[in-house]
Amino acid sequence: MKMQSYRNLVITGLMILLEFFIGSVGYKLIMPDWSWLKSLYMTAITLTTVGYSDYGIFSESTPAKIFTIALIITGIGIFAFGASSLVGFVVEGHLSDVLRRRRMGKKISKLRDHYIICGAGGTGVHVIDSLSSRKVPFVVIDKNEERIKELLRVRSFLYIVGNASDDEVLHMAGIERAKALISILSDDRDNLFVTLSARTLNPKLTIVSKAVESKSIAKIRKSGADYVIIPDYLGGLKIASILIRPNVVEFLDRIRADPVYKMVEAKLPEGSPLVGKSLRETRIRSETGLTVFAIRRGKEIIYNPPSDFTLLPGDGLVVIGSKGQISKLGKIIGDTELVSRWFS
Secondary structure (H helix, E strand, O other), X not given: OXXXXXXXXXXXXXXXXXXXXXXXXXXXXXXXXXXXXXXXXXXXXXXXXXXXXXXXXXXXXXXXHHHHHHHHHXXXXXXXHHHHHHHHHHHXXXXXXXXXHHHHHHHHHOOOOOEEEEOOOHHHHHHHHHHHXXXXXXXXXXXXXXXXXXXXXXXXXXXXXXXXXXXXXXXXXXXXXXXXXXXXXXXXXXXXXXXHHHXXXXXXXXXXXXXXXHHHHHHHHHOOOOEEEOHHHHHHHHHHHHHHOHHHHHHHHHXXXXXXXXXXXXXXXXXXXXXXXXXXXXXXXXXXXXXOOEEEEOOEEEEOOOOOOEOXXXXXXXXXXXXXXXXXXXXXXXXXXXXXXXXX
C-alpha cells in the first residue's frame, strides 16, 4: 500500500507536467499569435482557476473556450487524484516515518558511552531486552525494517535501518562515541566485515562478535573482535551442565535474574586506596558484608584468593551483593559509579 501511494504521487506529478505541456501546445495552436510564454501562462491560470481578467479574447474564440473547458475538467481530475494520493501518503505513515527518523537521529547524536547492537534477530532480541532491563543506552542497526517494527510493538529503543558494515551507518550510530559494539548477524562474513569496520573507526571500542562456525573464530578475532561467541556452543554447554550440575546452574540463573542481589566485578581504579593492600587489610568483609570469591587480573582468574593476597590497579574483585553492599564497596575502592552500572 505504501509503494502504491508513492507511485500515485509520481504518476500525479507526471500527469501535471503532461497537462502543462498539452495546454501550452494547445493554446499555441489555437491562438497562433500568442507566444510560448503566454501559452504557458494561460495554462497555469487555467489549471489553478485564478481567472481570465487579462484575456477577454476568449469571448471571440469558440475553440479556445472548448479547449479551456476540457483543460479545466482534466486539471481538476488530476489535482483531485493527487490530493487523494497525498492524503494516503500521509495517513500510511510516510511523512511520519521521516519525522520520526529525524527525531531519532537527534537522540542518537546525543548518546555517549553507548552500545551498538548490529542485528535484531533471535540473539539480538535477548541482547536488546537485557540492556533495556538495565537501562543501558544503546542503538540497534538492522536492514530489515519490518523486523524492527515487529520488535517495537512491545519495546522501545533507538534504531537505524541500514547495513551495519557500511561506515556511514556506523557513523550515524555514533561509533566514535560508543563504548562497545555487538555484532550478532546471521552470517560470519557479515560479522567479520562489521568488526573490521568498527575497529577501524574506533580503535578503543570493545567489540563482541557472534560466530556461527568455529572455524570463523580466529578470522573474526584477527579482524578486531575482543570476544567471539558461538551461541549454539554456549547453549550446548548449558544443557550439559543442567544434566550434570543442575543445582549449580539453577543457582547461577537465580543470581542473574535476582532483582536484589547481583554478581559484580568491581575493578580497582588507578589511585584506589586499596591498591597495595592485602584483602585482610581492606576490611571489605567487615565493612560491607561482602566476600571476594574471585579476582580477575588481566586474563587470569584467581578463585578463593587468600587473605594475604595483595591488590594491584586494574584487579577485578568479583562479589555477590545487594545494592547497599555494592554501594559501600564502590566508596571503599574509589568507584562511586559502581552501583549505578549494576542497579540502574
